[in-house]
Amino acid sequence: MSQAYAARRARLRDQCAAAGGEAALVSRSANVRYLCGGGVPPGAVLLLGPVQDVLVAPLTPLWEPLPGGSYHPEDLRILVLPGEGGDPAGAAADLAAADGAESLAVEEHHLTVARHRALAAAAPRLRLVDLGRAVEQLRLVKDDEEISCLRIAAELADQALGELLESILVGRTERHLALELERRLVDHGADGPAFPTVVATGPNSGRAGHTPTDRRVEEGDFLTIGLGADYRGYRCEVGRTFVIGPSPATWQVELYDAVFAAQRAGREALVPGAACRDVDRATRQVLDSAGFGEGLGPRMGHGVGLEIDEDPRLAPSAMGKLDACVPVTVEPGVHLPGRGGVRIDDTLVVRPEADGGPELLTITTKELLAL
Amino acid sequence: MSQAYAARRARLRDQCAAAGGEAALVSRSANVRYLCGGGVPPGAVLLLGPVQDVLVAPLTPLWEPLPGGSYHPEDLRILVLPGEGGDPAGAAADLAAADGAESLAVEEHHLTVARHRALAAAAPRLRLVDLGRAVEQLRLVKDDEEISCLRIAAELADQALGELLESILVGRTERHLALELERRLVDHGADGPAFPTVVATGPNSGRAGHTPTDRRVEEGDFLTIGLGADYRGYRCEVGRTFVIGPSPATWQVELYDAVFAAQRAGREALVPGAACRDVDRATRQVLDSAGFGEGLGPRMGHGVGLEIDEDPRLAPSAMGKLDACVPVTVEPGVHLPGRGGVRIDDTLVVRPEADGGPELLTITTKELLAL
Structure with a gap:
């Protein structure tokens, strides 16, 4: 696996070189992890010199350097500040300058103005340019290794939910x-929840990112659950809505059917080459036609990976197209103030139709279960 | 309580005015919360115009704006981006410029280079200056309200630990x-853990920020626990080390006594007017003299409040002095590779001697308990 990290760094270096860059500094932690592997101390940065x-x-109280202060696994030197x-x-930056670099590409979307200024002062002869995203x-x-981590993460979430x-x-x-739910995730082998678990009952149901309260589950409630597992740093998401009691009310069935149809339309739109905004539109349109278009969230899904919310965005203003092997969520939801609502959320991997179409990672049933 | 937020904003505005600033933009989330109260949507910024x-x-999927999109509780207008x-x-920044500001102080230690540039482009006639910290x-x-939140947070942590x-x-x-431990915290009314709970057994004991593993507690182990509660946004910390089995070994008693004495020295150094570095030194010196000076963490404590790790730092290089009503941790720890170690951590509020000296918020016993 460590070869994979070296290969990723080589790819980034090639890109930099093609853009005329001599050295790059990666500071955003998920990016550092992507290029170096897990176990990287918090606050560490990667110099491609x-x-x-x-x-x-950095020397932090939350991480203890190995004896000796630095070591050299393969081609990656590790330096701990004293x-x-x-x-x-x-x-x-100092090191890059000492090694003869004249310019350094930095992540301007991550470095603060104050850090950027300190960097410029630390190595005044370096020209700082933007590495961008x-x-x-x-x-x-994602590569196979990453997708199999996501697959396991999804399995753990399905298991805890089931x-x-x-x-x-x-x-x-x-x-x-x-x-x-979070205890069960960890019991089954997750490194932790991928994000704060959502449990929303009755009038809270269907709300995205609802923070669990002391409200108790009651007969007749909609119950919306959203959870995900973190497995070796990779994070997935599953969301379902159930009804409590022997049989759902008519409005509940109608609302559920609309969200279900919208979510299916979104899933079916996941083909390599599809524009991200078209996946959003396919999902949104179903809810619009069913009369639930008002108050919809700003997007119908997003990428997942080392972060639970990463590129691409599936939103009306999103640019770009989907590629094969890109994992995304499809997660329309409707919340009717005072009554509650429905949210259905899956993690899928975009695959060509010849390979069977999108791979559904979260396989918990989407039938409307009456519990 | 909402008056307290208005008063804090007024104080900040006065400071800005004294420094010649016309408007300030607060973007760091704990700072926004401090000035506006809880319930602020993630990503919100505060303009003192x-x-x-x-x-x-921002309009995010994780927050639903109130109907109408904006409201005016007292003097604070709320604007949700469409x-x-x-x-x-x-x-x-747009708003500030429209209201006639010519300069805007921003948090350069929080804004990224990319956001700062976009800000400058959004309101090109505004001169951007640094609000600093x-x-x-x-x-x-901290005020009384804040300290009573910390007191409750400490009580919850003590309770869960007990x-x-x-x-x-x-x-x-x-x-x-x-x-x-985290379940118990929430059961008793915490909004959540203040930070990922540390449970470290045997050879892991005494390590700061240890991530819990599948290692099981064994007879003869040191057991180090570090936890904290979040209560209405305020976070405290308590850390204790116990020994498992009928009686500790001699090396365990000696090490415990040394860390205990160091921690007491740190607590006793907490007086208004004391230099932060002197509290660090008082603590560190005891461990140095006992022969445990090698491999100590870079600091012996830190402030707590809306963040679990905030100013002041109690470290050799720290500037500044302690004031009354500043809550801090005192948390020396020693870890002997292969054997384990001891960490003792309290949250206290600095108080003048006339008021009885430092107020100990975390009251779990610091005797060496054999469990």
Whole structure:
């Protein structure tokens, strides 16, 4: 696996060289992890230098350097700053300049103005240029190893959700159900939840990102659950809505059917080459026609990977097209104020039709279950 | 309480005016929360404008604006951006310029280079200056309301820890104990853990920020626990080390005594007017003299509040002095590679001697308990 990281760094270096860059400094933590692997200390930055690649790490109370302070696994040197308070980015710029670089590409969408200024002061002869979202671009299309991590993460989330549905729900609070889901995720081998678990009952149901409250599950409620697992840094998402009690009301069935149809339309629009905005539109249109177009969220899905919310965005203003091997969520939701709502959310990997079309990672049923 | 927020904004505005600033843009989320209260949508920024204060919020899938899109609780106007993808900072700069400001102070230690550039482009006639850490400075000294939130947070953490100690520990994994602590925190009314709970057994014990593993508690282990509660946004910290089994080994007692003495020295150094670095030194010196000086962490404590790790730092290079009503941690720890170690961590509020000296918020015993 460590060869994969070296290959990713080589790809980034080639891109930089093609753009005339001599050295690059990666500071955004998910990007550093992508290029160096897990276990990187918090706050570390990666220098792709003219002579050597160096991971520069701050000395923090949350990480203990290996004895000796630095080591060299393969071609990646690791340098731990000796004292507290130094910015590893400054030390990395220093190194780049010492190795003969005249310019350094930095992540201007991540570095703060103050850090950027300190960097310029630390190596005054370096010309700082913008690396842009080059690493995020590399991260878009996932390799087999990454997709299998996502597959496992999805399996863990499905498992935790499935077990919860077998237990008694009426009378339990949103907060307790959320905690139980997170415990089950970890029990089954997740490194943690991918994001704060959503449990939304009754009038809260269908709300995106709802923070669990002390409201208890009642007969007749819609119950919306959204959760995801983090497995080796890779994060997936699954969301379902259930109805509590023997049989759903008519409005509940109608609303559920509309969201289900919209979500299916979104999933079916996931083909390599499709414009991201068209996936959003395909999903949104179904809800519009069903009379639920008002108050829809600003987008119908997003990429997942080392972050739970990464490129691409599936939104009306999104640019770009989908490629094969890009994992995304499709997650329309409708919330009717005072009554509740429905949200259905899957993680899928875009695949060519010849390979069977989009690969559904989260396989929990999307039938409207009455629990 | 909403008056308190208005008063904080007025104080910041006075400071800006004294420094010649006409308008300020606060973008760091803990700072926005400090000035506006809880419930602020993620990504919102606060404009202290020449005419009005406006909270500008992005439209995100994680937050649903109130019907109508904006409302005016007292003197704070709330503006929700209509579409996805816009930067509220740009909209705020626009507003400031429209209200006649010629300069705008921004948080250069928080804004990225890319956002800063977009801001400059959004309001080209505004001169952007640096607000610096003005809000962080205001946040240093806590008011009664803030301290009582911290007191409750500490009580919740003590409670969760106390209950865990009454249960059977041998044979359980670090991960399970950590999850149980977090569940207990929430059960008792915490909004969540203040930071990822640390449970470190045997050779892992004493390590700062240790991520819980599947290692099980064994007879003879040191067991280090570090946890904290988030109560209404305020975060505290407590850390203790126990020994598992009927009686600790000699090396365990010696190491415990040394860390205990160091931690006491740090607590006793907490007086208004003390230099932050002197608190660090008082703590560190005890461990140095006891022969445990090597491999100590870079600092012996830090401030807590809306963030679990905020100013001041209690470190050798720290500038500044302690004031009354500043809550800090004192948390020396020693880790002996291969054997384990001890960490003892309290949250205290600096108080004048006439008021009884430092107020200990985390009251779990610091005797070496054999469990």
